[in-house]
Amino acid sequence: MKLISKLTLFITLSKLAIVLLFVITLPYLIGGIARTYNDYYLRQQQEKVLEIIAKNGVDSYLQGEESYGSYTMLKEEYISLEPVEKDFKIDTIYTDERIIEQDTLNYRVLIHSFPVDSGTYLMEVGKTIDTIDQYNRPLQRIATYVLLALILITLIIDLFYTRYLLRPLGEIINTKIRNRKFPFNEDSIPVKTTTTDFQYLDTSLISLMQQIHEAFAKEREFTANASHELMTPIGILQNKIENLMGEPGVSDIIQERLIGMQHTLNRLKRIVHSLLLISRIENEQFSKKDSLDLAELFADLMDEISHRLSEKEIRFEITISERIMLKKINRDLLFQLFYNLVNNAIKYNKPAGSIRIWDEYPSDGGYILNISDTGIGIPEEEIITIFNRFKKVNQAEESAGYGLGLSIVKSIADYHQIKIGIVSEIQKGTTFRVYFPEDLIISGAMD
C-alpha cells in the first residue's frame, strides 16, 4: 500500500474513532455538567433563603404557620421549611421522589438543617430532573454537529497537507525510479522540496545513479577504446601476413602455417569487432529511424545464408502470414540480429534438420517472430546465461561461436526494446521467440 494511502486511511480512521468516542461519552458529559450546575444552583437558592431568614427572621416565611411550602406553577421547583427536633443535622443533595398535590415527580433535592432562635428547621429546595435535563438533547445534538463539522474540516486539511507534504516523494519515485532505464543516461533534475529527508533521499539517488552511469560509461569507453586500439596492431599483422604470403618462394609448409596464423588473427579480429559492435550499440551510436518490411529482410537474409543451408541440407520454412512493417529500428542491426539467430539455428542444427520461422499476434498488439530449429537444444540451466558474453552452448562442440553472437543479439534487442524468449528441449531443438512491442509496428500496414 502506498504511503499516502496508509496515511489517509490512518487519519480518517483515527478521526472516526474520536467522533465515536465523543458521541458515546457526550450524554454522560452533558448530563454530568447539568447536574453539577444544578447542585450549585440549589446551593445558591439555599444561601438566598438563609440570607432572608437571617435578615427578616424565619417568620417571614412561616407567617405564623408551623411549616412553609411553595412551588412554581408547573411544579418544576419547590421549597419547604419545617421544624425538626433540635440538634438534628443534615446537609445533602440527592435525587428522590416527591409527591406534590398527587403528582409523583423526580426531584433533585437539597436538604439542609439550620438552627434559628425558636428551634431547628429543615429546608428543602428541589428541582425536577426533567427540567435539569431539558437542554441535554439539543446540546448534545449541536455539540455533535459542531464536532462533525470540525472533524470534517481538519480531515480535509490533513489530507490535503499530507498530499502536499508527500508530493516530492511521489516525484522522486516517478522521476528517479520509475520511467528510468539502466544505465541512467539522462541527467537527473533534483526534486524541489523543503523536507530534508526527501532532499537527502533525492540527492542520494541522484548520486547513486550518477555513479552507476559513470561506471557503466567507463566500462563501455574502455571496451570501445581497447577494441579500437587492438584494431591497428591486428591490421598491421594481417597486412604483414598477406605480404608474406605473396612473396615468391614461400614453401607450402610455410604457406600453410601462415594460413593458420591468418585464421587465428581473423578470430581475434572477429572478437574485437563484436565487442566494439556491442559497445557501440550500448553507447547508442546507431540511429533508430529506419522502417522495414520483415519479408524483405528475410529475403536479403536468405541471400547471405542459403549456401549454408544447402551445405547442411537443412530444410528452411518461413511463414510470415501478413506483411509486417517495423518502424523506429536500425535496419543493419535488425539484420544482424536475425542473421545471428538463423546462423545459430544452422550451426547447432542436425544435418538434414529443419528451421521454421513463423509469427504470432499476441493480444497486446505486439508481434512475435519464432525461429525454431531441430538442433541440439540448450540445457535448461544454461538458458539464463546464454546471452552472456563468451558463453558458448555445448562447449564440446567444435564449431567456433566465440560466444558473442547471442550477446550481440541481446544488445540489439535491448536497444530496440525487443524481448527475446527461449524455449528449448535437449536433442529436440530450440525456439527463439522475438517479441516486438506494438510501438515498433506500423499499424495499418497489415491490411
Added chain:
Amino acid sequence: MKVLLIEDEKTLAYEVEAFLKKAFYVCDMAHTARKGLEMLGVNPYDFVLLDLGLPDLDGLKVLQDAKKLNPEAAYIILTARGNIEDRIVGLDLGADDYLPKPFSLLELQSRMQAISRRKFNINTHEIDLGEFKIDLPKRIVSYSGNEIELTRKEFDLLSYLLLHKNRVLTRMQLSEHIWGSFADDDYDSNYIDVHIKNIRKKLNAFAPIDWLETVRGVGYKIRLK
C-alpha cells in the same frame, strides 16, 4: 598510377606501400595530415588513401581540404573508427570508398581497381582469361562470342582471383571478399569450393581451364602470364 598514403601508423603504412609497389602502383607516404596536404599541393596523385584518425588534424576536415587541392584524385578513407556516421559523412564529402580497419590489402586493391574502372575508365576493354574473355564493367564472361552465365558471387570470385592472378588466395580471403562481415568463421567449410566447382563446370563446357588451379590445403589461384 600514383598513390598518396596518409597514415600515421608507420608500420602499417610500410606494409601498404610494399603491397602497392608490387601491384605496380607508385606510392608516396605522409605520416601527418599537414605533410600529406603539403604533398598533395605539389604532386598530382590518382589515389589518396586517407586515415581519418590522424593526430594533427581532423580527418574529415583533411578530406575536404585535400579535395580542394586535388579534385581529380580518387579518395579512399581508411579508418578504425568504423562509425556509420563517419562513413556517410566521408562519402558525402566526396570520398570514393571507405575501408574500415583492419582491412585486407587484397580487398584494398580490389576497391582501387573498381574505382579505376568507374572513375578513370580504365580496363573498359575485355581482358583475356585463357581462351575466355572477361568484361569487368559489364560483368560478362564469354567464349568466342558466347556469353556464359555466372551468378553474382561466381563472377565476384572469378574477378577477384583474376585481379590477384598468380597469387594463391585462401578460402578465408575469398569468403571475406564475397560475404564481407557475414563470412563464416568456420574455415573448413566448403562454400568456396562449391562455387569454384560451379565456375569450373560452366567454363569447362567450352574449353579446358587449367589456369584455375587448386592449391592443396591453401586455396585457389589463377595462373596467367
